[in-house]
Amino acid sequence: RGVALGNLGRLDDAIASYDNALEFKPDDHQAWYNRGVALGNIGRFDDAIASYDNALEFKPDDHQAWYNRGVALGNIGRFDDAIASYDKALEIKPDDPSVYYNKACAYALQNKIQLAIENLQQAINLDVKYKDMAKTNTDFDSIRDNEQFQELLQ
Structure with a gap:
């Protein structure tokens, strides 16, 4: 549901949907990842980073989560941290x-x-x-x- 809402541009509704899903399954790395994407798309980069961190807690080899985490970090000017995230992504998918x-x-x-x-x-x-x-x-x-x-x- 969250993905469909996001595709419709209803990002706040998508985030709420991911939050609901995570109440039932708090270890769903894909829901955390998708939540991070939606949050990043509305400029809530700190919250996006936190969601990517949660996704990576459950799936530390998710190259796309490391990459998007780097993008969010770069968007708030934390370039050294962004580069560190990019390096982790490249370890997984060089x-x-x-x-x-x-x-x-x-x-x-x-x-x-x-x-x-x-x-x-x-x-x-x-x-x-x-x-x-x-x-x-x-x-x-x-x-x-x-x-x-x-x-x-x-």
Whole structure:
């Protein structure tokens, strides 16, 4: 029910549905994960992180929960914690280009140019679409004039 409500854009109702499901089955990692997604989609990033933490308590090898946890952490400026979550996601699924891409964004926002470029290169190696995405993503504005960054986007 929560997924259907979320798909309809009724995110508050979806969250309430997940809360109801979790009353009956508090160890349902998928309900915690889906609740985190819905909370993140309405900008409640701290609550989303807490939901992902609960999901990971029950299923610590959920690469997508680690990834989305990293996204939520990045959205509140906790870049080191976001990178740590991305690293956990990559331990589980080392060939996910979106994780490398978002890790590159986090490094760029910290002005860690070399680490941003290395992770962006890895993302592009796995899926060339990330080259075009990086061209317009404002997360890379601080390194946009860097020669290595420019070469990578050629």
